[in-house]
Amino acid sequence: MSDIPRLRVALPTLLLLAVCLAAVLAGCGGDSNQGITTIRIGDLQAAPEQVEIDGKECVLSPQSQVTRDFMPGANPPDGGPLRAWAQIVYPGMPTTPNGIVGSRVYVINGNELWQSELESSGFSASDGPKWDTGILVDMVVQVRCGGQSYLIKASDVPIQRLD
Numbered sequence: 001m002s003d004i005p006r007l008r009v010a011l012p013t014l015l016l017l018a019v020c021l022a023a024v025l026a027g028c029g030g031d032s033n034q035g036i037t038t039i040r041i042g043d044l045q046a047a048p049e050q051v052e053i054d055g056k057e058c059v060l061s062p063q064s065q066v067t068r069d070f071m072p073g074a075n076p077p078d079g080g081p082l083r084a085w086a087q088i089v090y091p092g093m094p095t096t097p098n099g100i101v102g103s104r105v106y107v108i109n110g111n112e113l114w115q116s117e118l119e120s121s122g123f124s125a126s127d128g129p130k131w132d133t134g135i136l137v138d139m140v141v142q143v144r145c146g147g148q149s150y151l152i153k154a155s156d157v158p159i160q161r162l163d
Contacts, residue, residue: 041113044106044140047151053100054145060154061087064141066107068133069162082107082114082128082159086141088152099145106140133161 050059064087069080084105102118105125116125123141131137136156143150 039106039115041108041111044108044113044151044153045138047140047153049153049155051150051152053143053148053150056090058088058090058100058150058152060139060141060152061089063087064139064154064157065160066137066139066157067160067162068130071163079130079133079161081126081130083126084116084124084128084139086118086123086139086154088123088141088143101144102141103144103149104142106142108138108140109135131159133159135159 050057052058064085066082066084068082069075074080084107086102086105088100088102102123105116105118105123107114107128109129109131112129112131114128116128118125118141136158138153138155139157140151140153143152
């Protein structure tokens, strides 16, 4: 009989701990997705190639690229993994506008999707899959500006081979 009072105390305590743990886990990760929690390839392919940010039209720069490095010594014989580098520009301006922060990059190869957080040092990501070079992929970049989140797409980006 002495175990029943302990169970009555332990059960509410365990329930409270479970609720607190769930609340903490739900709050982890900050706001890096800015409302985009799950995304499908079709949604990404429907992203616009030009968006209005802060009253100006923005696009992915033509210099944005997807590459695989095959330099001897630095990579295995079958080449390094996919890397993506993107630049957001106002048409006619060579640099990324102030206040735009990169969040994620999505690279679509047919029905395959590679997604990665953009590195804090710039609009780049690494350690992707080892897809063939020379093929065309779609690149979608998620950016934030002024509390808003945007997707911007570049279609038919070739995977370049770096030798």
